[in-house]
Amino acid sequence: MKKLALTALVAAQPSLGITAEVVPFDGSWKEQGFLRLFSNDYVQRGEQLDVVSDGTVSLLWRPLDRSQRSAQAASWAWSVQEGVTPTDLTVKGGDDRNLAVYFVFVDPDRAEALAGGSARRILRERSARALIYVWGGQHNRGAILPSPYASQLRTKVLRGSRAGTHQETVDLVADYRAAFGSSPGTLVGLAISADSDDTKGKIVASISNLSLRN
Template sequence: MPAAISAAMFLRVILAVVMVACAVAALSSPARADLDDELKKAGWDEITFDDKSPNLFSAINAEHGRVDGVRVVSQSTVSIAFLNVTNDLKKRPKLTWQWRVDTKVIDTDLTREGGDDRSLAIYVAFPYQPEHASFGEKLKRAAVEALKGKDTPGRVLTYVWGGGAAKGAMTENPYAGSYGAFIFQRTPRDPSGQWLTEEVDLRADFIKAFGHEPASPVYIGIGTDTDDTTTRAEAQVQGIRFIE
């Protein structure tokens, strides 16, 4: 696994898809001390957003510098914990994890901008692939790279536990347009307070969302968002693994 990157790097993952869609949101501030020491030692970092209070992230199942899970507590807050990953999608095209929401699941419409809080989300970021970019995207990409760097990823799949669509539905990320996709893995009608196991086909989902073969993902993020509804959410994720 490569060395940990700065919070600014994962910010590129989120902002890149927003910028190329011409929908730039408020820029994020540098990471703050909202990750516990075990997460930091394991290479996790955090993105926080200007004028928004951050979530609190702590490690679960930590041993000898390794962390198998993350707990997040959100109270009118929003931020994302993220980790560098390396994986050959040709050998391991699927992702599995277990997650649980320990409070009432937030039910907002994630398909619309504004008020789009969620109890839990898993972000998977992929590199920019110029060979698959349209002429218009290539023109926009030049501006993205000038502002954020040539290594800025170009696509994000977000597996959400939240409202706005039926379970299994795939929609455009309202902030990113065709450069980001939401997959509604769980909805407010799924049970809280218990571990649920997921297995997703990243390659198939990427092709469905973006119409071409993906490169291997570079970052995975975990986030909770309660700043609009000013509610409290507690959730956990563990056992994130790439599998055949």
């Protein structure tokens, strides 16, 4: 049986000139609630994160190490066994989604000062931008949407609300340019969220094999 060490693994792919670094779910991710009493259930199991959201919403946050901050692409597998109904992701207070993966960037000269900070603190930073990949909503796949909460957030829809299992590979640089019209700064943190508080629905889902590539 293969065992995944609960530290980041580095796998070189010489034929492609790509280095992939796995980001494990090793207990270093910390939950941050949007509303004090509304929290999801997360189980970090090394290579996989299990998520249950039952009329709740919160975000699981991990600051990145210096070696991970230059990532230009990412990949992961995700699965939704039970999810919420399609919503309009541009409407504040009506934008439930099954899963969201956040990539948070700041200006390079601010990265060290913000390293290790909470998602809430970093997203208050003037230079901060978050590229959010979403499973859910009623929009076309590939749509890039403004957030109803803050101008420095952009959502790209990868999957509709239907249950299933999928593997994703994303180009962070190209998607950032399409979303914000400029090149990304330094990647300082990742977050994962499930959101069911508006529809009062239930989400049972998981994310695994999350990796960053330079």
